[in-house]
Amino acid sequence: MSDTPAPPKKKGKLAGLLVPVVGALVLLGGGAAGGWYATTSGLIGGGHGPKVDKNKPKLVERKGAGETPTQTDADGDGHYETTYFEMKREFTANLTDPNRYIQVGIGVATNYDKRVVDAVEKNEPAIRSAVLGVLGEQSADRVATVAGKEELQRRLRAAINKTLQDKVGFGGISQVYFTSFVIQ
Structure with missing residues (x-):
């Protein structure tokens, strides 16, 4: 017997090329499948916008020039049409000041x-309760000023939107206006 080791077997040229080619095809196929999934599911690009809930109200676009109505929206940018709704009855509440x-x-x-208007009408008792709660937290000195009235309008808007959100799942009130205002 000879002590010389047997020479190692040479791999065929085909086997040496096959492994990198198959690996590259698997990587390219996986990347293509991942990219297709990401675009069709809306994860990236593909022109898919956010999902829109059909039960929530939609912004109402303002009509073109020369068409009625001509009023601008409550935010003042003129892009959306504004709808106004006046609560049926006035609100009366005690102030934090005694006998006021x-x-x-x-x-x-x-x-x-x-x-939104339908939701306000339907949930008026809950909205009235929220508004009366906010009014009852006020002092005569605070709401007698213009700044105090503006702050009260912001707080009332937040209370009304929170009530609507809790009751119907959306707010939508952009502004609160005083149609009458008396402090005694």
Whole structure:
């Protein structure tokens, strides 16, 4: 017997080329499949926008020039049409000051479709309760100023939108207006 080791077997040229080619095809196929999935599912590109809930109100676009109505939206940029709704009855609440009360009439504005106004009408008792709660936290000195009235409008808008969000799943009130305002 000879002590010389047997020479190693040479791999064929085909086997040496086959492994990198198959690996490259698997990587390219996986990348293509991943890219296709990402675009069709909306993860990237593909022109897919956010999912729109059909039950929520839509912003109402303002009509073109020369068409009515000509009013601008409550935010003032003129892009969306504004719908106004006046609450049926005035609100009367005690102020934090002893023997003082406030009585206000309220109107609201929205740039969304009729569903917001319908939700306000349907949920008026809950909205009235929220508004009375906010009014009862005020002092006569605070709401007697213009800045105090503006702050009260912001707080009332937040309370109304929160009530609508809790009751119907969307807010949509862009502004609150006083149609009457009395402090005694």
